[in-house]
Amino acid sequence: MTELSHTFETARGTIGPLERVLSAIPAIVLFYVILLNPLLTEGATVGSAENNIAAAEPNRLNQLFWLGLFGLTLFSAGNRIFVIFDRLKNPAVLFIAAYLVLAFASVTWSPVPGIALRRILLQTIFVLVLAIPILVSRDTGRVISGLLAVLALAVWINVIAVIIVPPSPIGHVGLYAQKNALGATMAGAFLFMMFGFFTRRGAMRWVYLATAFAALALVVMSQSKTSLALGIAAPAAAFGLIAISRGLNIGLTGLFLFSAVFGLACWFFFSQAAQFAFSDLSMLLFDDETFTGRTTIWAFSLEAIERSPVLGHGYASFWATGTDSSVFREAPGFVASLLQSHSGYLDVLIETGAVGFSLLVLLLVFTLTQIARLARHMPGLAWLCLTILIFAMVHNSMESSWFRGFSFLWLQFLLAALLPASQRPAKPDFAAGRP
Template structure:
């Protein structure tokens, strides 16, 4: 049987494509390149915003940012013209329906937002981002082409940040690379590690050797960033996913049912052990962060929960809470350092405070659908199943201590979109099989 795994050196595994198809295969990598390389470098060279208060600075628009996304959307639409006949089937995919359902609720929330202008502007950006990913992945020619481009971007990102940590002094709490603070470097290196693990599993020869080197460098950068959330999840999740996929694959059992069973069992066991041993929330925080507040997060969460209680069903409005200027609850009421933040350091609380229980319900359904799509790949493409599961679980767990759900062009949020949509895009093997049948 011919090896259908992706390779930079085996163009025959990628179906012949016109210019539109080639552009769509590059589009996700271009989006990530802007988020993890171009925008951070521009921010570093510009010296950051002039405003002293971060909430005021974040509330302002960015002309170059708007121009980039509008141009990218226009190019994506042009590249998709010959493929629009496939669009209805893509739009009816459960993952796409769930994402657009959240965007629809967000659009309604602009009506009661205290800053409708800012909320609408951010909603337009989020819609452009989602549309670009849906068009590129849903209408693309093959996932191998797209994943090859992503691996190229990862190699470049790791190389640039290796240079950056050699020439840019570390912050007091860890290396930041080209990013404003250490968690930025940690998140991008976690992204690099997870994708490179996949690349190593499907590549051979010199390409595999190169990716092993990149994997080692990405892990080293992740360690020196001292981003504990990204580091811990990156070390644990691949191990768990590899064991899970191996069990589901060799035992030929329903992978989705298995992951739900294992998750439920794990939560119940953790609750039982906590009740018996007395190892609770404070002890966990002390073990992970050497304090009992999750490095101040409990102060943030207490404030955000109070605001959520004021409008728990529909929230304050999409993207209408953090970074909206002086006429905001955060600016007026947040205690001490919380007024200087742009997130709750918990993505689920941020969804609740913005779109309420309605938005959170849609998000939870979206996560379950994404897990189901990934587990469907276990029997026919275990390597891709591992990648999708690693990304979905990483993003889902990462949002317990950081915030990225539906937030601008956050690389972590974009990883989830890619993982959720990848099962839609056919592989080169699928294309070849379809062609031989026809």
């Protein structure tokens, strides 16, 4: 690929103060997700039964923040808020909306309707405060600049935290409760910093490059193997796919799907020929045969799916719902203290069944197709979005983030789905070094 640049339609005329506020809202969301919220929840004990019970209770401060930000989003959008209805024609936006509608409907069959309704309301607000600024703003480049600034700040704050705070026995945690959170956050920051390096001009591109190396160093220091592997493999795979697609003039969507099927077929034949089982891969990666206990979690999750395979148990109605939940009563051993199944795909099946899973698959497919269209004229942005898509799809095989709270990976995926659906490209602001 000869360039990694992107362009956005910018406002014709002067950007007003409300539009500037609207453009800053995704950066505010990101600041809360990766910097402020971890500090507010610092005292949580990961994996304890008490934390599981506490997670079922409402967080008033959290609710006030999201409600206030939602109000600010609507106010700053003004009359442009109605543009959002036109954006619903975009398939990726449509399937995000469809899943949220299904989640609202699932309150009627949820065993904990009060908890489910509270969580789907907050999830909808979270999606909207990201979607509205991206889809209706006339200055999407400013949105991206704000996100890059917050991520760079997060990297250097975590550098200071790692210097000051001694590591845990299994790796540095930075500002977060566990090492995997630091690893996943810094891996995402690394992707965006590299994007900033390739798309900006002048001194700032070298600041982004230095920050990218710092982020990668933090991933290594966290000893989060999954984040490190994906942080290197996902951008390389996205770069290769786009380069081959553009060089050979073949469709990126077809190339992606062919590569995925071919890779799975190669793994199958290799595992059969070399007698290399799934448990052997777990031993190689985690020094045990259960993917650090995940096989036990997955077995329990599959049993839960069998009870309600079509519509599921209800959105956010299975994990972290208190002492009356089937998880607390029936889950074996440590599983009773967990807040997720450590698989985003299993959690979607548990919560919204085969219907919700189908909507997720369609969302992923149409996100891929619009990234493919973007790659024809904006390869840099397409590279970032495709990297995030690959990272999220693989990461959700081991962790859970699809339509889940306001995790950083879910936020990144929403950006990958919404940015290609936003305003059409025009003049190359970033290539000129403008914010």
